[in-house]
Amino acid sequence: MTITLENGIRWHICPYCSKExxxxxxxxxxxxIHTHEKPFKCPQCFRAFAVKSTLTAHIKxxxxxxxxxxxxxxxxxxxSGSLKVHIRLHTGRSSQLQYFY
Numbered sequence: 001m002t003i004t005l006e007n008g009i010r011w012h013i014c015p016y017c018s019k020e021x022x023x024x025x026x027x028x029x030x031x032x033i034h035t036h037e038k039p040f041k042c043p044q045c046f047r048a049f050a051v052k053s054t055l056t057a058h059i060k061x062x063x064x065x066x067x068x069x070x071x072x073x074x075x076x077x078x079x080s081g082s083l084k085v086h087i088r089l090h091t092g093r094s095s096q097l098q099y100f101y
Contacts, residue, residue, distance in 0.1 A: 015031075037050060045062070070087060072090040072091075
């Protein structure tokens with residue numbers, strides 16, 4: 001369902017929980033939480049994901065390429081998110097990413 005406010009802003013409302021979204025694509029992604037739909041499938045291991053960017057990050061785990069390097073201990077990771085989580089072990093907070101090939 002979509003509602004338009006007096007100021008012209010359109011809100012897209014989840015039919016399951018009434019959460020509101022400004023973009024229809026955000027609503028579509030959110031609804032997959034309720035329906036358990038996972039349309040993005042890995043061609044190598046057949047794991048499935050609700051969000052395409054999550055599949056893209058997952059596929060990098062199959063390549064063996066670990067392009068994100070910790071500046072503290074030189075351990076490498078296949079995704080920037082994994083590196084960010086790891087860096088918190090050293091600093092307790094987020095840090096700059098070092099990208100290399």
